[in-house]
Amino acid sequence: MPAEAKVPHEGAPVAQAATLNGLAAHGEGRRRVIVERVAPEVDGGRFPIKRGVGEAVVVSCDAFADGHDVLAVVLRFRDAAESAWREVPMRHLGNDRWQASFTPEQVGRSCYTVLAWVDRFATWEHQLHKRVEASQDVRVELLIGADLVAEAAEHAPLVDATTLRGFEQSLRAGDAKAGFVPELAQLMATYLPRRYATTYARELAVTVDRPLARCSAWYELFPRSTATEPGRHGTFRDVIARLPYVAELGFDILYLPPIHPIGRTFRKGKNNSVTAEPAEPGSPWAIGAAEGGHKSILPELGTLEDFHALVQAAKQHGLEVALDIAFQCAPDHPYVTEHPEWFRARPDGTIQYAENPPKKYQDIYPFDFETSDWQGLWQELKSIFDFWIAQGVTVFRVDNPHTKSLRFWEWCIDELKREHPELIFLSEAFTRPKLMYGLAKLGFTQSYTYFTWRISKWELTEYMLELTQGEPREFFGPNFWPNTPDILTPQFYGGQRSVFLTRAALAATLTANWGMYGPVYEQLLHTPVPGREEYIDNEKYEIHHWDLKQPGNISWFIAALNRIRRANPALQSNAGLRFHRVDLDFHESEQIIAYSKATPDLSNLILVVINLDPDKLQRGWVQLPAEEWGLGASYEVQDLLNGVRYTWTSGFNYVELDPATMPLHIFHVLREEEMTHDVGDYV
Structure with a gap:
């Protein structure tokens, strides 16, 4: 080939096309929030979880972004037959973990997922608060906030838009206190567009069964x-x-x-x-x-x-x-x-x-x-x-x-x-x-x-x-x-x-x-x-x-x-089960099993104590978390099999179970308001 001959240079266009294709594969590159480790999720969303009508689905996830901006994270849910999502804000638990719940009300199939975005107004409000505390000049920051409020007003119905315009004027006039009004924060959460929001990669399902299931x-x-x-x-x-x-x-x-x-x-x-x-x-x-x-x-x-x-x-x-x-x-x-x-x-x-x-x-x-x-x-x-x-x-x-x-x-x-x-x-x-x-x-x-x-x-x-x-x-x-x-x-x-x-x-x-x-x-x-x-x-x-x-x-x-x-109700769910220590001569008894079931609000507490030895009387000391349950130094338990009440104290309490008579107790742990009346019929 002659020295002066030139080979057309095609490398740059090809490399540029590959780069563009790679960028396209990432979707909207300005989505800064990452959402992962959503729970509950069975086999990566391949199968639905199961709940009953009226039984809460508690959903948690990790959500985080670069930098120090404030995030907004919502749990979205709907019945399978619905097209529109319902939402509830997720609460930040710490360490970028978020949680919220919803309660299915219809038998069938429901769906849920997570949506997260950088909350521009909450970030602005947080930074404004720090600047005001430091006695800095915030005139420019107030104008930035006013622009955000004006953007939200464009998406609000007339009444709320009018209210937002009022806040906008206050900020433009230099009123920093207007930026901290709770009503403004609520309106901004409702109407400010969720720019570059991230939706979790999967829609998850829940099979909702009737109570008998x-x-x-x-x-x-x-x-x-x-x-x-x-x-x-x-x-x-x-x-x-x-x-x-x-x-x-x-x-x-x-x-x-x-x-x-x-x-x-x-x-x-x-x-x-x-x-x-x-x-x-x-x-x-x-x-x-x-x-x-x-x-x-x-x-x-x-x-x-x-x-x-x-x-x-x-x-x-x-x-x-x-x-x-x-x-x-x-x-x-x-x-x-x-x-x-x-x-x-x-x-x-x-x-x-x-x-x-x-x-x-x-x-x-x-x-x-x-x-x-x-x-x-x-x-x-x-x-x-x-x-x-x-x-x-x-x-x-x-x-x-x-x-x-x-x-x-x-x-x-x-x-x-x-x-x-x-x-x-x-x-x-x-x-x-x-x-x-x-x-x-x-x-x-x-x-x-x-x-x-x-x-x-x-x-x-x-x-x-x-x-x-x-x-x-x-x-x-x-x-x-x-x-x-x-x-x-x-x-x-x-x-x-x-x-x-x-x-x-x-x-x-x-x-x-x-x-x-x-x-x-x-x-x-x-x-x-x-x-x-x-x-x-x-x-x-x-x-x-x-x-x-x-x-x-x-x-x-x-x-x-x-x-x-x-x-x-505590016995009508598999949630709320907890096993308790039973001591015998300073060792854990292997023959007496004790466990409790409780409703989420602790309004119904049931304690079951069973002698697993089919022939011999067994005795021991049952340890309950009385303080955690809010029971005080002393409280009563009532055996639902015979109606007999016992006064117990925090810490360990004595039980004795004879298989020749009745090898178990099913106790209702009574709260103070329940101690003046019986709680059921007995054998």
């Missing part, structure tokens, strides 16, 4: 075992006759295992025998026969009209009927012949039955969620919910959801709740923690838990702190059950009455949602299948006849627990 008491029974005389199959009409009993116990949800036709092929017999006798009814979870499937009713129970009558009668007793949804089929289910592609075929041409080796469930075929017709399967399974919703059911207990497609549940529940936001879904997934929590994030309202296997004081304390103070508190609705038809844990094998009392009390007071499988629990049944955590002569495989007036039952105690729960 946040606080409920479930009672499970088998309709076929409700006949008034032995030897007869119970019906829906028999269940209607049982409703007063369930209502008197104080429950608000009556949960029925599957009510559909039961398969005959490979029907299970007594105690899960693989061979059933001709008269044996089979397991209700083996769904489907010639009479129909998931949208049909077992003829022995009655008709669809009888079921409607049950739903209506339950409402008259303050109860809602919950149905079990088990997405599985007996070999006789119509789906098996109509849609064989929905099931997994084995090489020998048979259909794969359910297994959890070494357990085999030959009477159940699971659906294959990897079927080529997965869309048809999803639509049909959703239609099962649609059918029972049309019959008046809004509460569902879902069997083993962790063995079905997670993506299906997210789609199905979202579709259902979009049209029926009042629905409640209880997940029966005794599985790994992350999978259990994942189902809750995907839409399940409540969840069975590991409570059944948490026995010691340490286990109970650690588990409750995880559920109520860790991240799960934002999305996981624990529902504590001391027993189920599938679970009879070893602590009950001895048959001690004290164990039945304490486990029910723990379930009913540690969490706002609890349930029990009756009437086996009231009657203290406790014999397991040898080597298995299951009831012998299990009601899952045979019809029982129950004598509800059996001597020695604890129905009176169950009713007392539910009555105490209804009378005390």
Whole structure:
């Protein structure tokens, strides 16, 4: 190439274009405020948090900017159906942390986010105050403030604009005091444009449930075992006759295992025998026969009209009927012949039955969620919910959801709740923690838990702190059950009455949602299948006849627990839980657990003290934060189980609990204004 030849220089335009593209990627570069670490937020906003109607959502964030300007930060919220945001100012907590709250008032979905900007007027006012204190010449600063006021006046309605113009003239006239008038600050916060405001990168969601979703008491029974005389199959009409009993116990949800036709092929017999006798009814979870499937009713129970009558009668007793949804089929289910592609075929041409080796469930075929017709399967399974919703059911207990497609549940529940936001879904997934929590994030309202296997004081304390103070508190609705038809844990094998009392009390007071499988629990049944955590002569495989007036039952105690729960708002939430030290011979007692629940304003304080030893009297000294609670040097506590009052003092107070009589206290901690009257009815 000749020395004089010149290569066109193209580097500068290319570099300039790259720079401009980089600037564009940053958006409006004059937005100086950074907003981050917004809480609550589940998985970066991927899933909504959960709250009940009227339950506050407390939101916090970090918000900061360069320099020393004053910031304004607001919490924005709206119902999902609304387009306009509502706002509340966020309070500066210190160290660039801000906080505010809002209270959803409608069942459904709400949204929230954070908006922050440099508050030009507040910054000007702050600096003016410092200059005036230093006796500096502020004439120029007053003119700057007057310009800001004039800008705000341009965006205000006539009346407020007139007021602002008056402040503007005062500032231009040199009246520094006008800049500190609270009315001016309020008007400026309202009308001065929020120049270069920063909106948090994500709109966050909250699922807002009705009160029953946040606080409920479930009672499970088998309709076929409700006949008034032995030897007869119970019906829906028999269940209607049982409703007063369930209502008197104080429950608000009556949960029925599957009510559909039961398969005959490979029907299970007594105690899960693989061979059933001709008269044996089979397991209700083996769904489907010639009479129909998931949208049909077992003829022995009655008709669809009888079921409607049950739903209506339950409402008259303050109860809602919950149905079990088990997405599985007996070999006789119509789906098996109509849609064989929905099931997994084995090489020998048979259909794969359910297994959890070494357990085999030959009477159940699971659906294959990897079927080529997965869309048809999803639509049909959703239609099962649609059918029972049309019959008046809004509460569902879902069997083993962790063995079905997670993506299906997210789609199905979202579709259902979009049209029926009042629905409640209880997940029966005794599985790994992350999978259990994942189902809750995907839409399940409540969840069975590991409570059944948490026995010691340490286990109970650690588990409750995880559920109520860790991240799960934002999305996981624990529902504590001391027993189920599938679970009879070893602590009950001895048959001690004290164990039945304490486990029910723990379930009913540690969490706002609890349930029990009756009437086996009231009657203290406790014999397991040898080597298995299951009831012998299990009601899952045979019809029982129950004598509800059996001597020695604890129905009176169950009713007392539910009555105490209804009378005390502190027990209707999972918030406000606190564990307290119990000393014995200068060491922490491992046999007495003490915990309190309180409403946010401390107007309702409940203290529960339980002896976890099923056989021996235990004593100790309970330490309470009396001063923090504003109780003074001495105060009274009243046992809500018997009405007895005790005078306690700040510091440690003595308790003695005998499992032979009553192994627990449920105390109402009385404030001064409550000490002159009783606070409830007692057993």
